[in-house]
Amino acid sequence: MNYYTLLSLVLTLVQIWPCAPSMQKQSTKNTDQFFTTVRRVKRGWMWEPLFATEEQTPTPRLYVGQLKSDLDKQDGNLQYVLTGEGAGSIFTIDEYDGKIYVIQKLDREKKPFYTLRAQAINRNTHLPVEPESEFIIKVRDVNDHEPQFLDGPYVATIPEMSPEGTSVTQVTATDGDDPSYGNSARLLYSLIQGQPYFSVEPKTGVIRMSSQMDRETKEQYLVIIQAKDMVGQAGAFSATATVTINLSDINDNAPKFQQRLYYMSVSEEAPVGTTIGKVMAEDSDIGENAAMNYFIEGDSADVFDIITNNETQEGIVLLKKRVDYESKRRYSVRAKVVNRYIDERFLEDGPFEDTTIVKINVEDADEPPVFTSENYVMEIAEGAVSGSLVGVVTARDPDNDDSPVRYSIVRGTYLKRLFSINEHNGTITTTKPLDREIAAWHNITVTATETRNPEKISEANVYIQVLNVNDHAPEFPKYYETFVCENTFSGQLIQNISAVDQDDSIEGHHFSFSLAQEATNNSHFTVKDNQDNTAGIFTAKNGFSRQEQLSFYLPILILDNGTPPLTSTNTLTITVCDCDIQVNIFFCRYGAFMYSMGLSTEALVAVLACVLILLVCRSLARPESLRQAAYSLGLKNEHSIFM
Template structure:
């Protein structure tokens, strides 16, 4: 028998021992009472809880325990039957002896116990001898599982320089074995790697700091932790995990300059805001603990400034004021780098800052001239004469060479005509009289140029104010239309007047109004000064008559308060008009307008009616003329074509007219209503007389011309302009001789008479004056 069987037997004997003692006592009592009355004894199972070890590997069934009925005589008359969890598959029973066996390997972690039921019957009667009863087979644990860290690996962060004993993190391992039986699940923790900086509590798994650590030296640690069962005894199982511990930064380091002295240069021509150089202090901390500010200290800190680049943590030195090599060549300023955030614990060691010295040298350059002022303001009275002094500008060469300066005025030609500057001393004078009312201010730009180096030029603005002189008399601001009703009462206000002055009064304008002393209308109107730069025109009598006088003229004297005072006389025209009983202004003005034209209301209506009739008549004439234009020349254009007959042979003078039908030149008479047209007979006769001076008098041709003239004057369908139609023929005995082609060699000039029949000298002059076929005479 192996050790497990002996262990099981001992445990079974321990459980059955009380029962055996009870049976022994019962037998003793029976022996002590041999003659007692027989009693029925209740039969019962002789058994208790069973145990079986897990993970038993055997090819044969392993003994678990035995069920025993007290009625069993070991004669095989009883039969034991097993039912419940695993009956038949995991557990079997000997039906004759009641011995229970396990035929499979058990795992307590999968199923810690099994519940079964047992009964015993009589083999012959098949009746139960004992009541069916339930019992448990418990699987006993053995140490077959190692501890495991289910949440590993772990990571934790703690501030650097934390004191000893500071808790970092707690780790927990689990063991699948039974914690209630033996030491299989009792764990102990230990550190395999991470000492001497960390330690662990053996029972709780809490990791603590064993010594202070500096992030700047090392910012991450890897700790290997072990958990071992069986309370750390030999033969137990163990499991490990890793813990990554990061150190967070605290501000425990001061900024530190790598150099104690920094050397820089700046040109005296550098502009304000120019970058001169950069400095940088180092801080071993990171993040906001390394953030710092740079400041300048000392009396010369107003010339320079330093700004901090928050991304690079650099200090940028810039120029705050212009420097002058001739005034100061070197600067020495002290700078500090100071942390933004500090830890009170480390402030005991002193402020978290560092100091360095910046030495700046000024470089000399050729600078342009410098004016004594940034801008100049000058004054001159507008009454000043040409050549009057306005002011002077002054500039100097800031360099040691001290070059001579030349001045000039730039910009518009207009300003150059008004002002002039002395090129040597900068004196400005006027060259043309100034008028404040035209321009009260003049802005000019003056340049200063070095004679040694003309490229060095500076500019300055000069503002010249023209001071006012009382040279303009006051006047009315507008033209006043004043009306007075015939039924006006004495003292009635008919108009309020005011005045303006182009001059600029320092104390404000004040005007005085009055009538001219020798005014002829003083008996009709008065002027009342309101003492507020206005005056009222009042009537001085009751009633006015248009029949006597249509208008009055009031000369008003206006005096200003200038020095010396100026005055002007302005005449007001007061028209008399007819008004209604309420003296309505509108009707008054309308009546004044009519009477000023010399018309009554009836006459005005008649004039308007005549104008309307004339307009209607003109409109009708325009419509009629438009219709006539549309019906002009209804015939085709071919019917108006002028026929030209040419002969190439030598003609016989007047005899050739027999072959030409002059009636073809006549227009067909149209019987229409005769309308008067402009008579141009006088002009035609004048031209006709001129033609008679160069040719013979032909009665037949003269009659033809007059006839055509009468037709033209009486034809209403003719175009809206007068035309001159010329007709000519070569008369008998023409002084010009023949114009045929046979005699063309005698002509020096080749004239073109495409629109004329062969004609003589009688009408050549007339044709040349008015064209070949027609001429405008309007």
């Protein structure tokens, strides 16, 4: 007995069994166990891959495929059942032969496949003859979507004169169709507008340069790219994108002057820095590539300058040095313009510069007189008589008519009382003798005025140096208070002296000291010249007596080294003091005073003693005051008071 016969027998027995429900349940359970035990190890469904084409309209249904169990004897005993996604609503199955149909239009882009389950049931036993099986119905794509440029419109920039083949940009289109099935989503790119300057790679959408282009000719291009699906076959869809391509500037053009010759003029009165005129060069480039600098070439660069107006790119011609109509009336200036930033790639085409000529005429103006010098230095000896010549100033009218000039000294200064000027010839003379010791220099201002146009006035400074004349004899610089002790000995230095001279000496002063002629036989004192502009006074005997002579008057002759040399006699007063050898200025000064009043030595001592007592009493409370009092009396310390 084979398996098919046994299985049919069991199913028949189950269907005709007239027993209670409990027994039927038990029988069904046993039957399922039996089916599980006796089913074949390897059975299965038989079908081909199932596909349903999208966008097809079922009228009323479209065949998809057929499911078939290998147990199906095509005798109508098996019933096919379909469950899962879209079962009954989108897909149906013929329960007798297992054919599947689609009853609704499908859209692959919304749902690309459906997962369903199939089951084969014995119509008599209502039992499955196959395990439930899962299968997939794929929705087959059709070309129902147009390509789209999602990133458009496109804008790209590329430098002008870029070489052929340079990549500009890339455009990309998308297609909603299935890229893995057929050619619906396979795109090809083509150029609709933009030849012959650009090209596009068919498969990648990369736009490239097809030729070199000059921005100065045209700086913007509108390129239209088409994307077509189905690899361009019949029934294909297409879309276009617009690409705006701008050419950026490079410095490939040299500046050019608008004119080959410019004419300008400037007044000879114009101050330095005056704007004379403007020149203009044009550059087809833009931005910093059009920036330029202007220069003046040749000798004229000392007289004129040119600067760049960075906003207008004009060259502004300026006066660098004052011009003179009478000296030079016309200038031919060579101006040059050069690009500020130069692209070395284009230097082979020639220098990025240009030149032009600027003709500048100097306009005549009524100018004030011009002195032969801005500053005059003159000399005159001091003491020269009134009317002595100091010097001459000269000025002339620089204009062609050469107007006469009138001279004068600026008023409002005391110097006008010392000097006068001839208004016709500019001769300066003194009005009184000058003293160098009062003022060694005099500064005056002289004006020159055109007689035909008094408004044209010029000034010059005159510095007058008063030259020294040895007109002052040397003398003592101060009064010397000289004392000699009664008990002194011969050869003792009692005084150092020096001299001064109001005159100015180029080589420096040098004084000589000696006794005057009338004192050459003096046996009391001698003079020793130290050869350093000082001298020493020495005693020439031992001891002096106040009773015999209180004071001596010693005439000293001082000689300078001027031309001619001058001498003076200066008297040195020497007072005899009641002392041994060391001179005490205080005692000597007051002693001489008292002695001259006729007081004796005893009286002088008594007076001094009273003074000292008063000082001591006053200073007991303040020792510092005592010390100061002692010093004021010429004592070494306060203890000397009682010695």
